[in-house]
Amino acid sequence: MIDITETTDLKTLQHLAIWQEGERLISAEPAGEGNMNLVLRVSTSQRSIILKQSKDYVRKFPQIPAPIERIKVEHRFYEILQHHPWLQHYSPKVLGYLPEQHILITQDLGKGSDFSRMYNPDFRFNEDDFDALSHYLNHLHSIQGIDFPANSSMKTLNHEHLFRFPFDPENGMDLDSIQEGLQELSLSYKADADLKSKLEQLGARYLSKGDTLLHGDFYPGSWLSTSNGLKIIDPEFGFLGDKEFDLGILLAHFDLAAADPQWKKRFLDAYAHEFDRDLLKAYQGMEIMRRLIGIAQLPVSLDLKEKEALLKKARNLILS
Numbered sequence: 001m002i003d004i005t006e007t008t009d010l011k012t013l014q015h016l017a018i019w020q021e022g023e024r025l026i027s028a029e030p031a032g033e034g035n036m037n038l039v040l041r042v043s044t045s046q047r048s049i050i051l052k053q054s055k056d057y058v059r060k061f062p063q064i065p066a067p068i069e070r071i072k073v074e075h076r077f078y079e080i081l082q083h084h085p086w087l088q089h090y091s092p093k094v095l096g097y098l099p100e101q102h103i104l105i106t107q108d109l110g111k112g113s114d115f116s117r118m119y120n121p122d123f124r125f126n127e128d129d130f131d132a133l134s135h136y137l138n139h140l141h142s143i144q145g146i147d148f149p150a151n152s153s154m155k156t157l158n159h160e161h162l163f164r165f166p167f168d169p170e171n172g173m174d175l176d177s178i179q180e181g182l183q184e185l186s187l188s189y190k191a192d193a194d195l196k197s198k199l200e201q202l203g204a205r206y207l208s209k210g211d212t213l214l215h216g217d218f219y220p221g222s223w224l225s226t227s228n229g230l231k232i233i234d235p236e237f238g239f240l241g242d243k244e245f246d247l248g249i250l251l252a253h254f255d256l257a258a259a260d261p262q263w264k265k266r267f268l269d270a271y272a273h274e275f276d277r278d279l280l281k282a283y284q285g286m287e288i289m290r291r292l293i294g295i296a297q298l299p300v301s302l303d304l305k306e307k308e309a310l311l312k313k314a315r316n317l318i319l320s
Helices: 010-014 070-081 115-119 127-140 152-167 182-190 193-207 243-256 261-270 277-293 304-319
Strands: 025-030 038-044 048-053 094-098 103-107 212-214 223-226 229-232 239-241
Touching: 010 025, 048 070, 070 094, 070 103, 070 152, 115 223, 127 223, 127 229, 127 243, 127 261, 152 182, 152 193, 152 277, 182 277, 182 304, 193 277, 193 304, 212 243, 243 261, 243 277, 243 304, 277 304
Parallel strands: none
Antiparallel strands: 025 038, 038 048, 048 103, 094 103, 212 239, 223 229
C-alpha cells in the first residue's frame, strides 16, 4: 500500500492506476480538514478530483485506531445513491476506486464550505438548503432491503465515543481545557447510574442491525455548501439501522447551534416516514451530551450556563 500524505510527490501519485490516458498531474493540496481520512484535491491536465485514502487510525486523533476498510463502506454508499434519481445529485460522482490502496476518487464539488458556521449566533438557514436536507433524508430513508456492509468495526469505534467514553469518569479528558468549569459540570452525569443504564441499552440497539440505510454521521460537518447547491459527504459511518438515529443526530445539532425551534418542527413535519419519538429523543440527547463532554468537540457559541441547561435537557430526552 502507498501511504499517501500531503507531502507525497506528484510522481508517486502519478503511478496510481486511476488516471486517464495522457493525464498529467499538476498539483495536490489538502481538501478540507479530513477528520477521519486523508483528503486531497488533485488538479490534472484534464480535471480536478478529490482523492481520499483511509488509514488505520483517525486522522484528527492519530492515537485512536480506526478500521481501514471504512473507505469500502463510503464507496458502496455512493454507489447505491448513484442509482437513485432523487439522491444522486446530492453526492459526488465516484470516478475511481482502488480497494487495495484504500483510495476513493470522486468528483471535485469545488471549494465549498461545510455548515460549521451553523454554530455561529448570527447563522440563518437558507430555505433551499433546509429543504435539501429534508429531501435528502426522506429519500435516503426510503432505501431498504439492500446489500450493504455491516460496518461493524466503524460502529464499534463510534459506539465507544457516543455511548461510553464521554460518561467515563476515568477517561483522562480535561474538559476545563475546553471551557473552565466544564469538567465539574460533567461529573454528575458520569456518576448517573440511571443515565448510564439507558445509554447502555441505547448503545446495544445502535450496534444491532436495522433495515434502513443511514448516513451515520448526519451533522453540519457532513453538509457541504457548493455553487451547485447542498451536497452530503463523508458517509463512512453509514449502516443499516434505526432511522431515528440520523434524525436524532440532526435535531441535536439544531440544539447545539441554538437554532430557532421552528426548524426542528418544520423538519419533522416534512419527514415522510413513521418513527418512534422516544427513540428519536434518546439518540438526540446522547448526541448533545457526547458533543459537549466527549472528545468530538464543536465550535459552539455556548457559555457554561447554556451548556448546563442543554446537558439537563439532553438527560431528560434520554430518560423520557
